[in-house]
Amino acid sequence: MPQVSIKNVSKSFPRHDNKDVIDVLREFNLEIDKGEFVTFFGPNGCGKTTILNLVAGLLLPDKGIITINNKPPTDAKIGYVFQNFRESLFPWMRNIDNIAFPLEIRQVSKSERLNAVRNFIQKYDINLPLESYPYQLSGGQQQLIAILRALITNPDVLLMDEPFNGLDYVTKVNMWDNLIRLWMETKVTILFVSHDVEEALFLANRLIILTERPANIKKVLINTSFYPRNRKTLLEEKFLRLRSEALETFREELI
Secondary structure (H helix, E strand, C coil): CCCCCEEEEEEECCCCCCCCEEEEEEEEEECCCCEEEEECCCCCCCCCHHHCCCCCCCCCCCCCEEEEEEEHHCCCCEECCCCHHHHHHCCCCHHHHHHHHHHHHCCCCHHHHHHHHHHHHHHCCCCCCCCCCCHHHCCCHHHHHHHHHHCCCCCCCEEEEEECCCCCCCHHHHHHHHHHHHHHHCEEEEEEECCCCHHHHHHEEEEECCCCCCCCEEEEEECCCCCCCHHHHHCCCCHHHHHHHHHHHHHHHCC
């Protein structure tokens, strides 16, 4: 049984004049197994973020059914990392308190939640200045805080919406390494949206290439390169073939 099941899901939104609707998804189907790393790549505005928000239970489908572990999304534990990660961090809170914030919402005592963060950091050998504040960190460190905050509750599914879009290339590649290591160790299921085909392929078990809206699946590419991957992976013939296939599929969709 798949962990995440999206069956015949349709979703539309009213236009600005409220006289018509925009069909974003129509009869969309996808199944994702526990522990998979699935990335989404497609044209701007095709519905990638809408898929994440539906899986998170932030939106309800107009038609169709979404389940996580055979239950509604509202009954699942969801971690969500947003593109605007800097805005999602609380500048008046120490880094340790930012990571622990989901536990605070669950009314876990302060001592328990701070111990949980310290144990988590130690378990996964992460080096961060926990007692300082987000504004004192680099962009990569701030994004790592956002990822750890999403993972601290041991979620069923981790949703990531272009989380590395605002980082420079070197920092971004380092974050790929960090994310793959955390994914391998936590075994969390990840749904990841990217506008960078190299990133989408490097991270994924499966790359889902979407059509223009109303979005549907145009092609699925499987990356069989072994984890953990490294810079050499980007130069492997197999990876370069997949990258070319993804870009050609994307180009066909835009014609």
